[in-house]
Amino acid sequence: MAGRIDRPRQLAFVLPHTESLTRDNFLQGPSNELALALVDSWPDWPNHIMLLAGPEGAGKSHLAAVWAERAGARVVAARALTEAAVPEALSTGALVVEDLAPEVIDERAMFHLMNLAREHGAHVLMTARAAPASFAVGLRDLNSRLRAVPVIAISEPDDQLFRALIVKFCTDRQMSVDEAMVQYLATRIERSVAAARETVAQLDAESLRQRRPVTRALAAELLRDDTAFRPD
Known part of the structure; x- marks a missing residue:
């Protein structure tokens, strides 16, 4: 008797889709209201450099995109930032640095960025999964600079x-x-x-x-x- 022949699984061709990253499309709740208020209050920030911290998918990049559109900011991944690229990155006076983590950053580039931003009064919005107080940073001056950055935490949604x-x-x-x-x-x-x-x-x-x-x-x-x- 011939064995049973299983039908091949139907392949699904999933078309790419794009999530809307506008201010109107951002869903507000108790977990992210302080972060949203920070974006909405720009340029009246308590510090020229601010950091949004929260778990994966919490909305950090969405808020960063909203702010970048409003402030005319460039966007750079923390792992891609080099010391030579810092002046150009800050050329518009506003910059988003995404996914800050101690294992990916060029410490000298980050130190140069923070000093140049302060010198020129540029605004910088960083995103990270954890607050810099938990980072193991070898460059002592950078460590103190990062710990002084105000952190707005985003928690998991209600x-x-x-x-x-x-x-x-x-x-x-x-x-x-x-x-x-x-x-x-x-x-x-x-x-x-x-x-x-x-x-x-x-x-x-x-x-x-x-x-x-x-x-x-x-x-x-x-x-x-x-x-x-x-x-x-």
Whole structure:
């Protein structure tokens, strides 16, 4: 008797999508209201150099993009900043430095940047997953400069904001979901922005692969055996 032949899995061609990073598209909640207030209050900042700290996907880059648009700021990844590039990076008088971390920065470049920004009165907005007080920095003067930078922390979202984020990520992908579906996801996945974004992306891909609408049943199939998701 011939063996059973499994049908090949249908491949899903997921088209790239772009999340809107405008001020109007930023979802506000208790976890990020101080960070949003900082962006909205520019240029009346308590210090010319400020830092937004928070977990992955918390909205740091979104707020940085809003501020960059408003301030005419250039944007540079912390790992890409070199000492020679500092004057050009600050040439507009405003700069975003993304993903600051001790293992990726050129310490002399960062020290030069902070000194030049202070000398010329330039505004700098940095983003990082942790406050610089936790950094192991070899250059003593840089260490003291970083510790003096005011830090605005962004925490994980509360329930209301978390559900709103799920809706936003679905809308960004043109996925239609109802309130029951959103509640189902919100009570079963880790309450983090990164988890919400990844779950919605997986649902979108699975929906396309199976040519099925995004439903609670599809979500249940996707999440059934995933130990990263929390139970009822």
